[in-house]
Every structure is written in C-alpha cells, then in structure tokens.
Amino acid sequence: MDKKSLLVAAALQVVEQQGETGFSTRAVCAIANVTAPTLYHHFGSADGLLSAAITEAFAQFLMSKKAEPFSADPVVALRQGWDNYVRFAAERPRLYAAMAVRVLQGATIPAADAGRALLVERLAAIEADGHLAMDVEAAADLIWSSAHAASTLYVLAPERQPDPTVVTTLRERAVQSICNPIESEKPT
DSSP, rough: OOHHHHHHHHHHHHHHTGEEEEEHHHHHHHHTOOOOOHHHHHHHHHHHHHHHHHHHHHHHHHHHHHHSOOOOOOHHHHHHHHHHHHHHHSSSSSHHHHHHHHHHTTTOHHHHHHHHHHHHHHHHHHTTTBBSSOOOHHHHHHHHHHHHHHHHHHHHHHOOOHHHHHHHEEEEEEEEHBBOOOOOOOOO
16 A cells, blocks of 8 residues: 555544544554655645545445445335445444535535435436425435434434434435325325
8 A cells, every 4th residue: 555545544544533623643644654744745734634534435435335235116225325324424423524524614525426426316216206206406405414414313422322213213204205105105
C-alpha cells in the first residue's frame, strides 16, 4: 500500500475510533508510520486528509450497496437499501456522523451522489410499477431523511442500541408514505 493510501486508511481508523472531533494528524501519522511533512505533501492540510478519508468512506459505503443482492421487487429492494444504509451507520457510527456532516455542509462527493442515484433508480422502478404516491425526488428526500433519522439514533448513543421497533417503524412509515397501496393491500 502506498503512503497516500496508508494515510487515508489511518485517517479512517482515527475517525472511527475518535470521531471527527478527536481527529488528529499526529494520531494518523503514528498509525501510518509517516512524518507530518509526508501527510502535508499528499493532502496539503488536515482537512484535505479528512476530506479524502470521508470520500473513501463514501466509496466503501457505495461498494457495500452495490455488492448486496437486492430483490427484483422494487419496494422490497427499497427496504433492503434502507436497511443497508442504517446498518452502515450502526456499524460505524462515528464515521457515519463525519460523513453526514460533510454532506450537510454541501460537500460534493461523487460516491454520495451515486448512492442517491441508486435510491432514485429504485424509486423510479416503483413509479414504473404504478406504486409511487409522489414525485421521485420528493420520495427520495423522504426515504433518505428517514434512513438518516434512524442512523442518527446509533450516532447519538453508540453504546446503546436503539429499539429495533423504532427503527423498523421509521422505515415502514416512510415506505407507506411514498407508496400507493398495492391492490392486495387495499381494504375491501
């Protein structure tokens, strides 16, 4: 592994262990076994390295979404994607928090945009089946915000797992909000 990749991997490790507020170039350099000038040569600043690490985290997240087998049923696939998103946050809460902050601050991260495109693609499939109750972009906002809300439960108290019923309810209410009832589910 080259020094640049070592530094990014070390930065990810520090963010996962300490969170963004505990991020330090000294810790990164110690883990990567390089000197500060090497770090600054490759990234220019601590924020440059942190941005590269967050970009890599989004790439890892996107890879996990693409690697998972999804149902041919677009609504089931939507639920699976939602669960994948929340699981990533549950497994890596400090890293997820740093990633979310970057997105909320308006950073342009290609893998984050590609993740949103996957969500829109799934919603377009639901729309093509005639089951989407609103505009695709509005549905994407609703689904993303519900997944983010559920993920935040893991970030706020990483030592305490949220009630699974709360997480499932967030997902199901979001899905119900964007989908028209399927004929077999309509009351008679």
